[in-house]
Amino acid sequence: MTRQAAARALTALGASLFSRGYTHGSTGNLSIRLGATILTTPTGSNLGALDPGGLSEITLDGEHAGGAPPTKEAFLHAAMYRARPDAEAVVHLHSTHAVAVSCLADVDPRDVLPPLTAYYAMRVGTLPLLPYHAPGDAALEPLAEQAARGHHALLLANHGPVVAGPGLAAAADAMEELEATARLFLLLRGQATRPLSPEQAHALRRR
Numbered sequence: 001m002t003r004q005a006a007a008r009a010l011t012a013l014g015a016s017l018f019s020r021g022y023t024h025g026s027t028g029n030l031s032i033r034l035g036a037t038i039l040t041t042p043t044g045s046n047l048g049a050l051d052p053g054g055l056s057e058i059t060l061d062g063e064h065a066g067g068a069p070p071t072k073e074a075f076l077h078a079a080m081y082r083a084r085p086d087a088e089a090v091v092h093l094h095s096t097h098a099v100a101v102s103c104l105a106d107v108d109p110r111d112v113l114p115p116l117t118a119y120y121a122m123r124v125g126t127l128p129l130l131p132y133h134a135p136g137d138a139a140l141e142p143l144a145e146q147a148a149r150g151h152h153a154l155l156l157a158n159h160g161p162v163v164a165g166p167g168l169a170a171a172a173d174a175m176e177e178l179e180a181t182a183r184l185f186l187l188l189r190g191q192a193t194r195p196l197s198p199e200q201a202h203a204l205r206r207r
């Protein structure tokens with residue numbers, strides 16, 4: 001993918017996610033890997049109004065390498081790419097239902113959401129919860145890198161989800177599935193539910 005095409009894809013995805021309420025204000029950040037460079041959204045961006053000519057470049061170490069000052073979560077995006085050689089895109093949002101789940105006290109931090117549906121099992125699978133850090137706190141970096149070695153989707157406590165994928169569309173697809181399942185989980189709280197069995201969920205992985 002050329003830099004120009006990547007910039008257009010980030011801008012279009014940002015507009016789509018923002019217009020559908022997947023993140024708000026100046027929250028969330030997106031990136032695409034272009035070889036040894038990562039194209040990211042600038043810090044403070046409204047994802048609904050990105051300028052394809054005004055994006056940022058960082059290295060795989062999370063250092064600013066060109067363009068506008070990058071997202072304060074540059075280290076997090078870089079950690080996801082280092083941990084997952086197959087990752088070509090990373091999406092981080094403050095999507096309401098996933099953020100709500102990230103604030104719950106009584107969840108299993110090894111896997112926050114049950115496999116309520118087949119598409120959740122197919123697109124997300126397991127979702128570890130990482131302990132709270134302030135946005136931009138690079139102390140999260142080693143924790144995120146280690147968790148990302150085994151999981152392409154992570155939930156940051158009292159913050160929001162971050163998802164890596166083999167392309168921008170796949171990362172966004174998994175993110176939308178995560179948000180949909182977080183919403184279902186909250187809708188079903190307090191009601192007897194029947195998630196997929198471990199065997200049913202396992203059989204659906206990586207479809």
Ligand SMILES: O=C(CO)COP(=O)(O)O
Nearest residue numbers: 028029043044071072135
């Ligand atoms: O979601 C965000 C912080 O976690 C937004 O930060 P940036 O504007 O620096 O990308």
Ligand SMILES: [Zn+2]
Nearest residue numbers: 027028135160
């Ligand atoms: Zn954030």
